Amino acid sequence: MxxxxxxxxxxxxxxxxxxxxxxxxxxxxxxxxxxxxxxxxxxxxxxxxxxxxxxxxxxxxxxxxxxxxxxxxxxxxxxxxxxxxxxxxxxxxxxxxxxxxxxxxxxxxxxxxxxxxxxxxxxxxxxxxxxxKKLYDNQIPGWIINQVESEQLTIAEKSAVLLSEFLGNDLAKISNEIKKLTLSLPKTTEITPEIIEKNIGISKEYNVFELCNAIANRDIVKANRIVNHFADNEKNYPLVVTLSNLYRLFTKIMSCYFSPSNQPNVVAQILGVKPFFVKEYMNGKKNYTKRQIFNIIGYLSDYDLKSKGYGNSSTSDGELLKELVFKILH
Missing domain, CATH: 3.40.50.300 (P-loop containing nucleotide triphosphate hydrolases)
Known part of the structure; x- marks a missing residue:
C-alpha cells in the first residue's frame, strides 16, 4: 500500500x-x-x-x-x-x-x-x-516536480535538477524549501533558477549540475571557473558531494557505449534517467573514450581516498578538486 x-x-x-x-x-x-x-x-x-x-x-x-x-x-x-x-x-x-x-x-x-x-x-x-523506500537519485527531480505542482506552482525539469543536486536526497529538507517558496510566490508561478538563487541561495551558475555539464562538454574555461569558485567556498560545496556526482556522470557516460541505439528514449531507459538528461551523457560519450572514462573513474576513487586523508595530510579539498578536474580534462 x-x-x-x-x-x-x-x-x-x-x-x-x-x-x-x-x-x-x-x-x-x-x-x-x-x-x-x-x-x-x-x-x-x-x-x-x-x-x-x-x-x-x-x-x-x-x-x-x-x-x-x-x-x-x-x-x-x-x-x-x-x-x-x-x-x-x-x-x-x-x-x-x-x-x-x-x-x-x-x-x-x-x-x-x-x-x-x-x-x-x-x-x-x-x-x-x-x-x-528511499528514492533513487534520478527519481528525485520528478518527485520535486510533483511536490511543486501539488502546491499549485510549476517548475522546469532543469530547475528541479538544480534543487536536487544542491539539497541532495533529504526529502524533508527539499519539502521545507518548497513550502518556503509557496509562501513567497503567487499561485501558478514557475520556479526558475533565478527564483531558486534568490530565495534558497543556490547559484544558478556555480553548482554541481553546471560543473558536470561543463566537464561532459569538455568546456575547460567554464569547468575551471566553477572549480575555482568551489575551492574558494569549500564549506558550501563539499568535495564528497562533487565526487559522487562526477562518479555518477562518468558511469552514465560509460553506459551510453552499451546502448543498442542512440535514440534518446532508448538511452534514457538504459541509463534509468529521464530523456532530458540524455544529451549531456551523449555529449560526454563524444568527448571521452572508454579508456579515458575507465581512467577517470580510477582518478575519482583515488581522490575520494585522498579527501579522507589516505595518502594526503595537508592538501585542501579545493586543491584536490582542482587537481582532479585538471586530470579529467587533460
Whole structure:
C-alpha cells in the first residue's frame, strides 16, 4: 500500500487498528503519522486521546497496555510509537494484533530499515503495513516536480535538477524549501533558477549540475571557473558531494557505449534517467573514450581516498578538486 492510499483512507475516516510504517526513508513515515495525528483526533481532545511514545524510553508491553484502554473523550484514541526500531522483539504486538482494541489506532514508526519478513507475516491482517523506500537519485527531480505542482506552482525539469543536486536526497529538507517558496510566490508561478538563487541561495551558475555539464562538454574555461569558485567556498560545496556526482556522470557516460541505439528514449531507459538528461551523457560519450572514462573513474576513487586523508595530510579539498578536474580534462 502506498503512502498516498493510506492518507486518502484516513482522510475518509477509514482506519486500521494498527499501522506499521517501516523502511529507510523517514520522510514518508513522518508524513503519514503527522497527517493522522492532526486528522483523527479533534484538537480539543488531543490532550486526552492522543499519545506519543518513544521506543527507546518504554517497554512494548506498556504500549500494549495503553492500547487496550478506551478513549476518554472521542470515538478513538491515537497512540504514536516513534523509534520502534529500538524494540528487540514484537511478541506482545503479535498477540495484541490478533484481537486489537477497535477504538485505538496504533502507529509504529520503525525507521532506517525494513522489519523482518517473519515478523511482518506473524502480525497478520489487522495491521496495515507501509514500507518507506528511499528514492533513487534520478527519481528525485520528478518527485520535486510533483511536490511543486501539488502546491499549485510549476517548475522546469532543469530547475528541479538544480534543487536536487544542491539539497541532495533529504526529502524533508527539499519539502521545507518548497513550502518556503509557496509562501513567497503567487499561485501558478514557475520556479526558475533565478527564483531558486534568490530565495534558497543556490547559484544558478556555480553548482554541481553546471560543473558536470561543463566537464561532459569538455568546456575547460567554464569547468575551471566553477572549480575555482568551489575551492574558494569549500564549506558550501563539499568535495564528497562533487565526487559522487562526477562518479555518477562518468558511469552514465560509460553506459551510453552499451546502448543498442542512440535514440534518446532508448538511452534514457538504459541509463534509468529521464530523456532530458540524455544529451549531456551523449555529449560526454563524444568527448571521452572508454579508456579515458575507465581512467577517470580510477582518478575519482583515488581522490575520494585522498579527501579522507589516505595518502594526503595537508592538501585542501579545493586543491584536490582542482587537481582532479585538471586530470579529467587533460
Amino acid at each position: 502506498t503512502h498516498q492510499t493510506i492518507i486518502k483512507n484516513i482522510a475518509k475516516g477509514e482506519y486500521s487498528p494498527i499501522y506499521f510504517l517501516h523502511g529507510e526513508e523517514p520522510y514518508f513515515i513522518d508524513l503519514i503519522e503527522k497527517f493522522a495525528t492532526t486528522k483523527i483526533i479533534n484538537e480539543s481532545d488531543r490532550d486526552f486521546d492522543q499519545s506519543i511514545i518513544y521506543g527507546k524510553d518504554t517497554e512494548l508491553q506498556s504500549v500494549i497496555n495503553s492500547a487496550k484502554r478506551f478513549p476518554m473523550m472521542g470515538k478513538h484514541q491515537v497512540i504514536s510509537v516513534r523509534e520502534a526500531q529500538n524494540f528487540k522483539k514484537f511478541d506482545e504486538l503479535i498477540q495484541y494484533a490478533k484481537k486489537p482494541q477497535v477504538q485505538t489506532i496504533l502507529f509504529f514508526s520503525y525507521k532506517g530499515k525494513k522489519l523482518d519478513a517473519r515478523i511482518l507475516k506473524k502480525l497478520g491482517s489487522n495491521v496495515t503495513f507501509f514500507e518507506s
